[in-house]
Amino acid sequence: MMIATVMGIGAAALGSLVLLGAIALEWRYRRRPAHPLEVIRATWNLEIYEPTHYRFVGLLGLSNPHRGLEVMVPQLWAEVVLLSEGSVEDIETNVQVIPRHPEPECPPRADGYWFAYIVKSTKQTNVEICVDLQGIGVSEVKAAWVKIHYVAYGAHGRFPKTHHEFIPLKFPAKGETGVWRPAEGAQVLPIRTHLLTPLDILPEVLNRYVMPHAQPGDIVAIGETPIAIIQGRxxxxxxxxxxxxxxxxxxxxxxxxxxxxxxxxxxxxxxxxxxxxxxxxxxxxxxxxxxxxxxxxxxxxxxxxxxxxxxxxxxxxxxxxxMGPANPQAIVDDLAAQTSLGVAIVDVNDLGAVKVLAASKGVSHQLLIKALRKNPAGNADEQTPIVLIRPF
Incomplete structure (x- = not known):
């Protein structure tokens, strides 16, 4: 009887150990990333910018910050979607993917084939994306949407992923903008820009499009969605x-x-x-x-x-x-210091609703709500993400 009791206790203890081991194994599995590969957004250069020929080249990074895991990239390819004001049927589009691995023994192949590559623990490699557009209608292309498809392969299995890059290609002429309009308690000027992307730097956008029209006392109201897009959210x-x-x-x-x-x-x-x-x-x-x-x-x-x-x-x-923008108050405070203008981030719709996410010191929320109630920036594809407000 005693032996049976001891054996029963031993079996229960063994079962508990197995259960604890299984829980520990599951906990360790869940703590590990599905794959640790991170894409570092590309830097792009416009090498050719002619009426019938655009060529732009980007250098994309693939980083593995994990200590202990390696990630294989057996496949990587790219495609391009053109956004234009006209037809793109006559535009010849050529996309090249060129591996730029750090090892000299891994040069790119002449046939363009992507050979499987291991991104080792705490290491990084690079990929060059070359896009060439030729033909009638190239000058009407507003932006290129480059989709980089790749497969991350490792301890957790095979993960098809897609990284997106957006390259603006058409820019408003210098000084081109809308017309000042009357609003409640102010005049408003919708500011037209190029298609804003995560490549943009907000102070540079304001310097290029807003500052030529601004004067002391003006307020710069920026839509919350363009801010989030620039942040890559x-x-x-x-x-x-x-x-x-x-x-x-x-x-x-x-x-x-x-x-x-x-x-x-x-x-x-x-x-x-x-x-x-x-x-x-x-x-x-x-x-x-x-x-x-x-x-x-x-x-x-x-x-x-x-x-x-x-x-x-x-x-x-x-x-x-x-998503909504991150740290909106810090953004408006920084822009106000750089421009000496009032700055606000707002969410406005065609129903007359105006929400002020953040405003720099001294900017009246009530003034913003009254001036933007008619949504001068519009809710379609006007591409006027900024409104300059001049209080009476």
């Missing part, structure tokens, strides 16, 4: 994997909400965490029972209100989920 729905929280919670939002899709909700989950989204949903539901609306957005945080789902902005960003 874009999420490709194809790269998102909606989890349990996202797929369940999104069902309770109106179809017009950017959180009504599993991918839109997953974008918020990745920004603030599953637990916060779940608690915000439960807390918001309880608050609604007692007649208080909007509880979810208050509990989930500012980003919940600012997310723009697919179709929420102009091409090519209409294919992406655009």
């Amino acid at each position: 874009l999420k490709d729905p194809a790269q998102l994997r909606p989890g349990w929280v996202a797929t369940r919670v999104c069902q309770f939002f109106l179809p017009t909400s950017s959180l009504a899709t599993a991918c839109g909700m997953q974008a918020l989950v990745e920004e603030v965490g599953e637990l916060r989204v779940l608690l915000a949903f439960i807390g918001g539901a309880i608050a609604k029972i007692f007649g208080h609306k909007g509880g979810f957005y208050q509990l989930a945080g500012e980003q919940a209100r600012l997310i723009d789902d697919v179709t929420g902005t102009l091409p090519p960003y209409d294919q992406f989920i655009v």
Whole structure:
């Protein structure tokens, strides 16, 4: 009897050890990244810029910051989508992908074949992307959307990924802008720019397009979506994997909400965490029972209100989920110091709603709301992401 009891205790202890081992193994698995490969955004150079011929070259980085894991890149290729004011049928497009590995024994192949490459732990390699456009209609191309497709292969399996680059190719003529319009308590001037991308630097954008028209006392109002785009706060729905929280919670939002899709909700989950989204949903539901609306957005945080789902902005960003900008107050304070103008980041729609995300010192929120109520920047593809406000 005693032997049986001892054997039973031993079996229970062994079972507990196995269970603990399995939990530890699962915990270690979940802590490791699906793959540690990071894409370093390309730097681009316009080598040829002629009426019927554009050639631009970018150098993209592939970095593996992980200590201990290696990542193989067995495939990498690129394609280009042209955004134009006219037809692109007569434009001949050629894309080359050239590996620029640091090892001299790994030169690029003459036939353009991408040979499988290992990005070793804490190392980096580079890839050159050459895009050549020729033909009638090239001068009408506003921007090129370069999609770099690659496969990350390693301990967690095979992961097809896509990195996106946006290159502006058509720029407003110097001094070209809109017309001053009357507004409540001010005059407003919509400022036309090129298609803003993550390649842009905000102070340079203001120096190029705003400062030639500004005078002391003016206020620069910038849309929140262009700020987020410049910050690179874009999420490709194809790269998102909606989890349990996202797929369940999104069902309770109106179809017009950017959180009504599993991918839109997953974008918020990745920004603030599953637990916060779940608690915000439960807390918001309880608050609604007692007649208080909007509880979810208050509990989930500012980003919940600012997310723009697919179709929420102009091409090519209409294919992406655009998050709200990060650190808006720091941005306006920095720009105000550099320009000596008032600066604000705003969210405006055609229904007369004006939300001020951040404003520099001395800028009246009430003035901004009154001046922008008619949405002078527009909600279509006007490409006027900045409005200069001149108070009376």
